[in-house]
Amino acid sequence: MSNPVMSVDLAGVELKNPVVVASGTFGFGREYGQFYDLSELGGICVKGLTAQRREGNPPPRIAETPMGILNSVGLQNPGVDAFIAHELPFLRQYDVKVIANISGNTPEEYGEMCEKLADAGVDLIEVNISCPNVKAGGLAYGTRPELAAEVTGMAKAHAGRVPVMVKLSPNVTDITEIARAVADAGADALSLINTLRGMRIDVNTRRPILKMNTGGLSGPAVLPVAVRMVWEVHNAVSLPILGMGGVSDGDSAAQMMLAGASAVAVGTVCFADPYAPIRVRDGLRDIAGRQGLDHVSQLTGGVRPW
Amino acid sequence: MKVETQCKVLEMAQLTSGGWSMTVESHGIAQQISAPDQFLHIKCGHSHLLRRPISICNWSAQRDLIRLVFEVRGEGTQWLSRRKVGDSLDVLGPLGNGFSMEAEKRYLLVGGGIGVPPMLGCAVHGSGHCTAVLGFRSAGNTMLLEEFEKACTGGVRLATDDGTLGHHGFVDALVRQELEKHPGEYDGVLACGPKPMLKSVAAVCAQLDTPCQVSMEERMGCGVGACLVCACKNTQGHYVHVCKDGPVFPAQEVDWNE
Numbered sequence: 352m353s354n355p356v357m358s359v360d361l362a363g364v365e366l367k368n369p370v371v372v373a374s375g376t377f378g379f380g381r382e383y384g385q386f387y388d389l390s391e392l393g394g395i396c397v398k399g400l401t402a403q404r405r406e407g408n409p410p411p412r413i414a415e416t417p418m419g420i421l422n423s424v425g426l427q428n429p430g431v432d433a434f435i436a437h438e439l440p441f442l443r444q445y446d447v448k449v450i451a452n453i454s455g456n457t458p459e460e461y462g463e464m465c466e467k468l469a470d471a472g473v474d475l476i477e478v479n480i481s482c483p484n485v486k487a488g489g490l491a492y493g494t495r496p497e498l499a500a501e502v503t504g505m506a507k508a509h510a511g512r513v514p515v516m517v518k519l520s521p522n523v524t525d526i527t528e529i530a531r532a533v534a535d536a537g538a539d540a541l542s543l544i545n546t547l548r549g550m551r552i553d554v555n556t557r558r559p560i561l562k563m564n565t566g567g568l569s570g571p572a573v574l575p576v577a578v579r580m581v582w583e584v585h586n587a588v589s590l591p592i593l594g595m596g597g598v599s600d601g602d603s604a605a606q607m608m609l610a611g612a613s614a615v616a617v618g619t620v621c622f623a624d625p626y627a628p629i630r631v632r633d634g635l636r637d638i639a640g641r642q643g644l645d646h647v648s649q650l651t652g653g654v655r656p657w
Numbered sequence: 658m659k660v661e662t663q664c665k666v667l668e669m670a671q672l673t674s675g676g677w678s679m680t681v682e683s684h685g686i687a688q689q690i691s692a693p694d695q696f697l698h699i700k701c702g703h704s705h706l707l708r709r710p711i712s713i714c715n716w717s718a719q720r721d722l723i724r725l726v727f728e729v730r731g732e733g734t735q736w737l738s739r740r741k742v743g744d745s746l747d748v749l750g751p752l753g754n755g756f757s758m759e760a761e762k763r764y765l766l767v768g769g770g771i772g773v774p775p776m777l778g779c780a781v782h783g784s785g786h787c788t789a790v791l792g793f794r795s796a797g798n799t800m801l802l803e804e805f806e807k808a809c810t811g812g813v814r815l816a817t818d819d820g821t822l823g824h825h826g827f828v829d830a831l832v833r834q835e836l837e838k839h840p841g842e843y844d845g846v847l848a849c850g851p852k853p854m855l856k857s858v859a860a861v862c863a864q865l866d867t868p869c870q871v872s873m874e875e876r877m878g879c880g881v882g883a884c885l886v887c888a889c890k891n892t893q894g895h896y897v898h899v900c901k902d903g904p905v906f907p908a909q910e911v912d913w914n915e
Contacts, residue, residue, distance in 0.1 A: 375885075376879075378884075378885070382881040382883040383881070385659045386661075406896050407888065407896055409890075409915065410887065410896075411875065411886075413886035414876070415706060422878070424885050424888075427888070560876075621879065622707055622878045622883075624700075625879075
């Protein structure tokens with residue numbers, strides 16, 4: 352049993368451990384900060400930001416599914432300026448990397464947000480080109496390689512020294528095609544997967560549970576899809592990967608890293624267990640320790656395919 | 658710091674065909690309750706990812722007890738109804754903001770269906786000057802009536818949808834009668850129940866110029882305000898969240914047309 356070093360490097364950003372919390376599942380940290388010290392985390396991907404405040408979609412916005420949930424929140428957020436003014440100073444009290452997640456209606460909007468966030472001093476920018484719950488932008492950029500590349504280029508041009516990580520959608524035939532386009536356009540890292548589009552219907556009323564009819568599936572149910580896609584992308588491009596989708600314990604996090612992720616994000620499972628990110632971190636340390644590793648990062652890409 | 662707590666079930670009783678009363682040892686949660694109609698977010702077995710929000714019916718800080726009264730609505734609450742005395746529950750709470758009540762003031766408590774139980778907490782822990790108007794589907798669905806009689810100095814009035822007990826019809830007619838019979842005497846109306854009921858009660862209160870607070874319900878995720886799913890539109894056109902901003906809101910701040 353070794354005592355592995357837990358810090359990892361994600362696109363030049365040193366995380367004190369490989370566990371990040373996923374955008375949209377952790378607000379701006381205030382709520383779960385009432386349960387434990389946020390400095391325990393490697394990083395926090397904040398709730399998805401847009402250039403202007405957004406109200407989001409009408410409720411119901413959530414439906415429970417077998418070992419997962421569908422959501423259709425629709426990027427409700429106070430806007431990038433309010434984040435910088437009111438939320439970033441709160442997060443800066445903690446020793447944790449702040450990852451700003453952004454969605455734009457146009458490539459120019461992505462650029463403007465990157466400039467503001469880089470000036471404000473976030474540690475990393477996660478460019479969301481894969482939200483299934485908004486009409487403009489969102490998923491449209493994430494399913495067409497040339498648009499994904501254009502948004503990536505715009506973000507890079509305006510982010511200064513802050514690394515840009517592009518969040519990929521699983522709602523495509525071949526995720527490596529988008530990954531290559533984004534890598535060629537200069538992305539510093541990739542995060543995947545965003546949610547899978549899904550639907551649940553109440554058989555008595557014959558109405559979908561979600562008011563938007565469809566939403567994004569997340570939670571333990573999507574883990575195998577996410578692990579497969581991380582593995583495919585890791586084999587296709589040489590960028591570091593933040594792996595997410597159903598990570599709920601040390602084992603699922605280790606699978607994600609073995610498939611090629613440098614770090615993992617924990618999301619939906621926080622709703623069931625606020626302490627899940629801490630459990631995932633401790634579980635990863637145990638696994639790496641049992642395998643006699645000096646450094647948890649030695650798991651990354653270590654899968655031995657048949 | 659908030660904590661996740663393991664609470665032992667001390668008492669379990671079936672009140673109606675789908676209604677259950679459960680008393681748990683609270684491990685200090687009861688001491689943190691700040692107002693009636695806060696809720697506990699309970700893990701209902703391992704086959705369900707999400708917790709279930711259950712409103713607090715009554716509590717004793719001194720005896721460290723919390724009583725929950727809930728209705729079996731789906732698999733989660735079904736699981737909860739099968740707990741036995743001595744079983745442990747994984748609980749987050751108390752969560753949310755309850756009814757705001759001032760000492761010495763007089764309140765009309767309005768409960769409909771499974772919205773009835775939290776109103777008992779108002780009667781017991783509120784001002785001590787309460788009248789209750791309670792609505793049920795039918796005489797066979799009534800619950801907690803003796804306890805309301807004991808706690809409400811102004812008495813209890815009943816309505817059933819099918820007329821098998823009390824007023825035949827909805828509670829809003831009784832709310833109107835009560836407010837018109839005692840003009841200016843009620844400092845506020847507090848209501849919990851299905852949204853159409855809350856909407857009509859809010860309309861009666863607005864018309865008769867009586868302040869009204871309502872407890873809203875929406876499909877919930879995290880229960881603490883992080884996931885933003887339990888959205889409720891306010892009159893400014895903004896979505897607020899039932900778990901963190903509510904569940905209780907001033908009735909005039911709710912967009913009833915949403």
